[in-house]
Amino acid sequence: MIEIRDVTKTYLRGETQVHALRGVSCEIAAATFNFILGPSGSGKSSLLYLIGALDNPTSGDVSIDERSLTAMTTPERDAYRRNEVGFVFQSFNLLSNLDAVDNVLVPWLPSGVSAALRQQAESLLKQVGLGDRLDHRPNQLSGGEQQRIAIARALLKKPRVVLADEPTGELDTATGAEVFQLLRGLCAEQNTTVIVVTHDESFLTPDDRVLRMRDGKLE
Ligand SMILES: Nc1ncnc2c1ncn2[C@@H]1O[C@H](COP(=O)(O)OP(=O)(O)O)[C@@H](O)[C@H]1O
Ligand SMILES: [Mg+2]
Numbered sequence: 001m002i003e004i005r006d007v008t009k010t011y012l013r014g015e016t017q018v019h020a021l022r023g024v025s026c027e028i029a030a031a032t033f034n035f036i037l038g039p040s041g042s043g044k045s046s047l048l049y050l051i052g053a054l055d056n057p058t059s060g061d062v063s064i065d066e067r068s069l070t071a072m073t074t075p076e077r078d079a080y081r082r083n084e085v086g087f088v089f090q091s092f093n094l095l096s097n098l099d100a101v102d103n104v105l106v107p108w109l110p111s112g113v114s115a116a117l118r119q120q121a122e123s124l125l126k127q128v129g130l131g132d133r134l135d136h137r138p139n140q141l142s143g144g145e146q147q148r149i150a151i152a153r154a155l156l157k158k159p160r161v162v163l164a165d166e167p168t169g170e171l172d173t174a175t176g177a178e179v180f181q182l183l184r185g186l187c188a189e190q191n192t193t194v195i196v197v198t199h200d201e202s203f204l205t206p207d208d209r210v211l212r213m214r215d216g217k218l219e
């Protein structure tokens with residue numbers, strides 16, 4: 001379970017303080033599909049990045065399975081991000097000179113990739129419907145295909161949590177729906193907790209949990 005307690009986040013823009021989060025508390029149960037909704041600038045991404053330990057809150061705490069992210073040492077936070085969190089971003093974040101398989105394997109390339117891991121990457125790409133695109137580079141693929149590579153990359157480590165920031169923001173509605181279907185299916189198989197930031201409510205189903213943000217607070 002993820003617990004968010006009295007979290008505030010204040011950025012400095014020049015001399016001006018920007019209060020992105022103004023006291024947010026909530027709990028997110030394990031293996032659930034959650035949406036963070038709200039207008040642009042309401043603090044959705046800020047909250048997501050705190051859950052992913054990409055940033056620290058100004059005050060308050062985020063914990064996962066009773067481990068406080070703010071109390072962790074830097075190596076512990078790095079290990080949490082590397083091993084337990086899968087990130088999916090609006091802009092796919094793929095490397096243009098690598099093919100689909102290597103893009104899935106990017107996090108592991110520096111330390112060397114075993115044959116078994118390469119095989120897992122290929123099988124995951126087949127699961128997301130890209131079995132015949134394994135050696136294609138991002139510029140040979142559609143937006144939806146690129147986002148499916150990014151999802152495969154996020155899921156290869158079998159993360160406990162998948163954090164997706166506007167994952168369908170650059171996709172048309174039909175392609176977006178396909179991407180959500182994949183994300184739901186794969187994460188249900190792995191009992192992954194999913195948190196998706198979006199401002200498109202058309203992808204919600206009745207079982208989803210919804211956090212609505214406005215002006216840095218939960219409604
Ligand atoms: N790194 C930053 N520096 C300064 N202000 C920021 C930074 N990141 C976000 N903000 C501001 O914080 C507020 C909330 O941003 P954000 O969490 O990105 O909202 P959302 O994802 O809902 O659009 C906005 O006013 C935004 O401009
Ligand atoms: Mg955002």
